[in-house]
Amino acid sequence: MPAEIDPNLIVCLNGEFISLREARVGILTHALHYGTGVFEGIRAYWSDAEHQLFLLRPLEHYRRWKQNCGILRIDVPMTAESATDITLELLRRNRFRTSVYIRPLAFKSAERVGVATDAEDSFAIIAMPFGEYLRSDKGLHAGVSSWRRIDDNAIPARAKICGAYVNSALASDDARRSGFDEAILLNESGHVAEGATCNLFMVRDRKLITPPVTENVLEGITRDCVMTLARREVGLDVIERPIDRSELYICDELFLTGTAVGIAPVVRVDHRPVRDAAIGSLTQTIRQLYFDAVLGRLRAYRKWIVPVVSLELEEEPHASSLAGSHGR
């Protein structure tokens, strides 16, 4: 993650394009006190080969955002298609020529004390340059957390609710302080749920296994990409079934998936090597396929990506004074 974020970045707040410096909320905002927001994380990957920025599966992200907002009864006043259009506009105004992370956030915005929600909702979309989230080229050392994954009947893990990320923050913080790169959380039944900010896959006997969406996991879009690529391009059986903790210690390969982490191999769990503690060959293959797909190198998966840069407008001066001051 970049150390500093440029305050001149252009962001979208309630449909208006303004600078990050100007985009402010009051300290009594409901979501700030009670966690009543729903967010998304979307990537756009820069391809040097095509001199193009590719936005990855925006419609799927925005459909999930709207569905999840419905769980908290937050109204997002636009369709997934128009949210995608706003995002394209935002990326173009910022003139990014590097890989980018996009953070849509919808939240309860009334400024008052009291946990009951009302109909005052706001939304923001922020895009920022973004590199690797976890340094995973040599493989990660993950630790099973003593914190349990939040249960659907407490705070739905599938809903990407701001307040739910206290669970992820507690687990990540503990994991890092104990010398691990990432936490793996078990659910209340004691089965493996997911990483603090990512889904989990294990390989056993050339079968790819991941917990079903009813195990208190986020219904990951990278998870869906991986399942599709593994089935169609590698011919693997992909099985959704509960995973026991001790299976992590005896599996052949293990990896984590997410918009931010991409596909991150895990080579050690709880101080035990996964197989011979080297990145597994199926993990390597799926990871390569994923990066080929998101960079537009696989024709069959061009449908996952939306080009951002209008090449014919490339040389024209930029119309917006805000974008001009950002100067990318």
Ligand SMILES: Cc1ncc(COP(=O)(O)O)c(C=O)c1O
């Ligand atoms: C808890 C959690 N699980 C899984 C994921 C992966 O989901 P996706 O692949 O849609 O980014 C994320 C990240 O968004 C997450 O926060």
